[in-house]
Amino acid sequence: MNTNIKLSLDTRRKKKDASYPIILRLTHFRKTTSISLGQSVSKEYWDAKNEKIKRAFKGTSSVSKLNNLLLKEKTRAVDIINDLHEKDELDFLSILQLKNKIVKTSSFKSFIEYGKYIIDDLKKAERFGNANTYYAVIKVLEKFTEGNDIKFNEVNYDFLKRFENWHYSRGNSVNALSTYMRTIKAIFNKAIKSDVVTRDAYPFTHYRIKTTPTEKRALDADSIKSIMLLKLKESDSLFHYRNYFLASYMLYGISFMDLAFLKVQNIVDNRLKFQRRKTSKPYDIGVTPQLKEILSFYLSNKDKSDFIFPIIKRGIFELQYKDVLWARKRYNKGLKEIAVKCNIEKRLTSYVSRHSFATQAMLQDVPLQAISSMLGHNRLSTTQVYLKSLPSEILDDYNKKLVEL
Incomplete structure (x- = not known):
């Protein structure tokens, strides 16, 4: 495999407190890029050989927990790379495309945040009608969960049924629910296509979106x-x-x-x-x-x-x-x-x-x-x-x- 990833310090970017960002350094067909992990330490507390923070570091309540978090991010990236390799897709990606797949999967564990990301994209494309449709769904889901975040793995068949029951309990129509469900489905399809989630997470395999005939609108x-x-x-x-x-x-x-x-x-x-x-x-x-x-x-x-x-x-x-x-x-x-x-x-x-x-x-x-x-x-x-x-x-x-x- 012509791809490698390791935990490293980005020594090119010294911060005001003399620390350096901890990054995932991604190498793909001899080209290199970095993925920021949101943590930083000074050189004296970084163990380059073992790719981890030294125990003497005092900038956190638990060095072992922080190291586990960094290792988890590296493991997740390695899993993505291995999966792409098994699908024979890895060799056909540029380093930027590979980085985007790793970063996107990391950034959007939240279904709500990914929905808002789509809304922003639609607004930039001046597709305000579609943006309003997605916005309405995100708002009603936030109301349903009383403001709590929703992770992708939480949006399963049981979640959809509970949302359906809640919707009907408020006196709302079948077709209004259909509109919400089609949009939730569209968000999932976009997430799968962008490798944010795997197809295994798709919640609509057994859930059927229902509609009822609408009033005849045509005039004679x-x-x-x-x-x-x-x-x-x-x-x-x-x-x-x-x-x-x-x-x-x-x-x-x-x-x-x-x-x-x-x-x-x-x-x-x-x-x-x-x-x-x-x-x-x-x-x-x-x-x-x-x-x-x-x-x-x-x-x-x-x-x-x-x-x-x-x-x-x-x-x-x-x-x-x-x-x-x-x-x-x-x-x-x-x-x-x-x-x-x-x-x-x-x-x-x-x-x-x-x-x-x-x-x-x-x-x-x-x-x-x-x-x-x-x-x-x-x-x-x-x-x-x-x-x-x-x-x-x-x-x-x-x-x-x-x-x-």
Whole structure:
């Protein structure tokens, strides 16, 4: 094996108290790097031959315990190296990749801390929606454990069942639990992929994540027409909310987040060209006369770099994201008022335009593959969730035709 690791003093980095950091010195294919262990001693108290602190050292209550801690860190690193060697992976790693595997496994024994690490990474990548999803799970787990830390080895099948029972005891829904569990599962999968934990620690082998069918969200054609024909004054906030809903419907059920970030420069040759923020899927949608009428109201006196709709107010992306979340709350409240004015009994939310588009496309015999592409789904199974059940009135019509044969 071309890899070696030993406990050593980093004599290049003398501290103010004349001590030197104790490190793991990692050698891999004749290249060397160090891994800090957070301890330091002066040269006179370091036994280089036996790789340990001398008994005469007075900087700790127990030299033997400190030496055992250092030895444990070295043993853990050796185990990682041996495991990689047995898997025939060691020789294909750079020294930096090998160091990262050792450091990551050491740093994230805590499930909570690893979750927070993922959240920070997502924020750096400006994926604030996903970051909020992970944040919500970490917060609810901290509430469940009354603020106590959770180690990876503690998140097992029994832990998941106890969390499930606690969740239901508070009157929460099956689908809310499903969201939490899918995120916990995602954290574990990321940890396994990054060699933070082994696959043996995976707690979802026997735990099944349950869901229940959600309320049918799609509107029928008559309801959509009633929203289109609703007379509203331009000074009425509902005027804008109606326009957002219809623009979303006409743009393949675009999400409110994507709608908010549309800029004038996205309109090219009477087409809207943009990328979906969630999946980065590119869109190229022709502007219909009905959509053009809505867009024209918002385009006057705007530069190409301006947002089309008056949703985002600030310049920093993280604050812009918060603008959209706040606006979406007001938008959903406004849609409830629109539903009342249009005599629509179904609950009207920002998601309804997307589900309505998918359902109406299906009823117009648009192929499933095309609907899936228009919605920006990577799998047909995701699209089938949107189209899981036809509206009851459509089924009634089919039943009448069968009865009247």
